[in-house]
Amino acid sequence: MTRSVTYAQFVAKTTDDRYIAALTSFLCQAADDELVMGHRESEWLGMAPEIEEDVAFGSISQDEVGHAVYYYNLVSGLTGEPVELLAYERPHDVRRNAVLVERGNGDWAYTVVRHFFYDEFDHLRLTALTHSSYEPLRQGAAKMLREEYYHRLHAQTWFTRLAQAGGEAKERIERAIATQWPDLPELFMFGEAEQDLLANGIISLSGREVREAWFENVSRVMRGAGLIVPPAPWLGEQNGGSEARAVHTDALKELLGTLSEVYDLDKTAVW
Amino acid sequence: MMKRVQEEALAPEVERALYDVFDPEIPALSIMDLGMVRSVTSADGHALVQLMPTFMGCPALSIIRRNVIDRVLAVEGVTSADVEFVYDEPWTTERMTETAKVRLREFGIAPPACGLLQMNSLTAECPYCRSSHTRLDSLFGPTACRSVFYCEDCHQPFEAMKPV
Numbered sequence: 001m002t003r004s005v006t007y008a009q010f011v012a013k014t015t016d017d018r019y020i021a022a023l024t025s026f027l028c029q030a031a032d033d034e035l036v037m038g039h040r041e042s043e044w045l046g047m048a049p050e051i052e053e054d055v056a057f058g059s060i061s062q063d064e065v066g067h068a069v070y071y072y073n074l075v076s077g078l079t080g081e082p083v084e085l086l087a088y089e090r091p092h093d094v095r096r097n098a099v100l101v102e103r104g105n106g107d108w109a110y111t112v113v114r115h116f117f118y119d120e121f122d123h124l125r126l127t128a129l130t131h132s133s134y135e136p137l138r139q140g141a142a143k144m145l146r147e148e149y150y151h152r153l154h155a156q157t158w159f160t161r162l163a164q165a166g167g168e169a170k171e172r173i174e175r176a177i178a179t180q181w182p183d184l185p186e187l188f189m190f191g192e193a194e195q196d197l198l199a200n201g202i203i204s205l206s207g208r209e210v211r212e213a214w215f216e217n218v219s220r221v222m223r224g225a226g227l228i229v230p231p232a233p234w235l236g237e238q239n240g241g242s243e244a245r246a247v248h249t250d251a252l253k254e255l256l257g258t259l260s261e262v263y264d265l266d267k268t269a270v271w
Numbered sequence: 272m273m274k275r276v277q278e279e280a281l282a283p284e285v286e287r288a289l290y291d292v293f294d295p296e297i298p299a300l301s302i303m304d305l306g307m308v309r310s311v312t313s314a315d316g317h318a319l320v321q322l323m324p325t326f327m328g329c330p331a332l333s334i335i336r337r338n339v340i341d342r343v344l345a346v347e348g349v350t351s352a353d354v355e356f357v358y359d360e361p362w363t364t365e366r367m368t369e370t371a372k373v374r375l376r377e378f379g380i381a382p383p384a385c386g387l388l389q390m391n392s393l394t395a396e397c398p399y400c401r402s403s404h405t406r407l408d409s410l411f412g413p414t415a416c417r418s419v420f421y422c423e424d425c426h427q428p429f430e431a432m433k434p435v
Contacts, residue, residue: 052419056411063415066328139358143327146361146387146435147415154410 022196023134024078025096026203028086029190029245030125031071032097035087036252037118038064039259040105049108056154060115063147070140077136084267088260092253096191096245100183102252109172112162113180116155120217121187123148124210125203133201156221163225174227185234188214189244281313281348288346289320292338295331296414299378302335306366309357316350318343323362325435326415332356363387364435380417381431395431397422405429 041061048054072086101118105111126148129141162169188211190197197203205213211234219229289308290301302308302322309321320339324332336354343352364383367375372382381395393410395418396403402424409419417430 052409052411055409055413055419059411059415062328062330063326064328066326070327136358139361140327143324143358143361146363147326149387150410150433157410 016200018196019200019202020078022193022200023137023202024075025191025193026197027071027075027078027137029096031068031075031086032095032245033101033118033122034064034071035068035259036095036097036255037101038062038068039255040101040111041115043105044111060151060154063151067140067144067147070144074136074140084263088263092248092256093246095248095252095256097248097252098183098187098245099247099249099252100180100187102249102255103183104251106176106179107172109162109169110176110179112155112158113173113176115151116159116221117180117184117218118187119148119151119155121210121214123152124205124213124217128203128205128210131201131204137202160221160225163222163227170226177222177227177230181230181233185211186244187211188234191244191246281316281318281346282311284346285313285318285320285343285349285352286311288342289339292335292342295334295338296329296416297375297378297380299374300371302339304368304371304374306368306371307335307362309360313349316348318346318349318352319355320352321355321357323358323360323366324356325362329415362435364432375432379429381420381429383432383434385434387434390434393418393433395420395429397425397427398429399427400425 038061041057041064044057045054045061048057068087069083072083075081075086076083100114103114123145126141126145129137130145132138132141159173163173164170188207190203190207194207198206211232215232222229286303286308289311290303292302294300294302294305305325307322307325309323310319311321312319320343322335322339336356339354340352343349363386365386367382375382376398379398381398384390384394384396393407394403395405395407397405397420400422402422404423405420406423407418408421408428411417412419412430416433416435418433419428420431421428
């Protein structure tokens, strides 16, 4: 027999408003990251340099959007807002995805580098949720990690292959790394709710701990691929906790416009 | 008394009916063979089927939900039916039955060689000639759960279910 706690029961059990606020804030970050990343990946359909990559990004995008739906469902259970509203109607300035994932796809090297950087981060974030005090998050993370195994394998394979190929491929990879490096610190910022997230056992690692582990893993792969690892991008930086993930670019505005184009035609349509 | 006996027999009856509900993406497999069914309960003619999604973003989930409800409502004694997707334990390819593996192979898809956590490298046995002399062509395939391989012996490309 299974034991499952419905969100309503969970909310009833959890009277602490701060817990709910921290949880909701974190869930929105994860949901927005996955939705925006998944949308960017879907933009390679019909455009990728090889048919296998069309297929790969088709699957990866589907997985990421599926994860976003899972997170939005949890938010919906906590706040009562419909999932469609959370995904399609929230304006760009209240979104909480990192700027890194909203940037345009650029060239293939930019996409491969971002896919690698983001998936290594997502793997660590999910791992830090596998003992979460919030049961649906713990369960979802266990499932997502199994799917993400293939995303990481795909990203690491391409990243290493292009870097080791030398010539233009390596140059483009190096350029993409340099371009994305300043965008990285924000990825690891959980915002003002971080202390509550840790104190309540919602997540088991701080943003700082996640980024240290990330840097170690990424550096190892980069060195193995014959790349020079620049100094960590957050060295000498102030920790902008409250501003984290709150400022966006026009790229996100445009992306959300495209994403909700069909939805906006008829918001009450049933599919 | 009679009514109570019928009520107790309802859940197993519903479970049997679920062998008729097939995966829309792999029509050779029932959701029972796939190991997607977590539990079946019934009370007062209402049947509740808990399903474990194979992949979180699987577009077939809403179709499966509808097909389960339609099939369960056709079971005598069932007056209402519902489907709930649960994650209390992740679905893995190890939940697939031996029947599922045989049917997959007959369908032209190699079953997973082992579980994800036991996997050293992604390998698959050719579903046509059973050769192990195969190579991975594409990690991703026509659906999220499949990869594409090539058989070096019978020179056939084939799909394999990813260990998850």
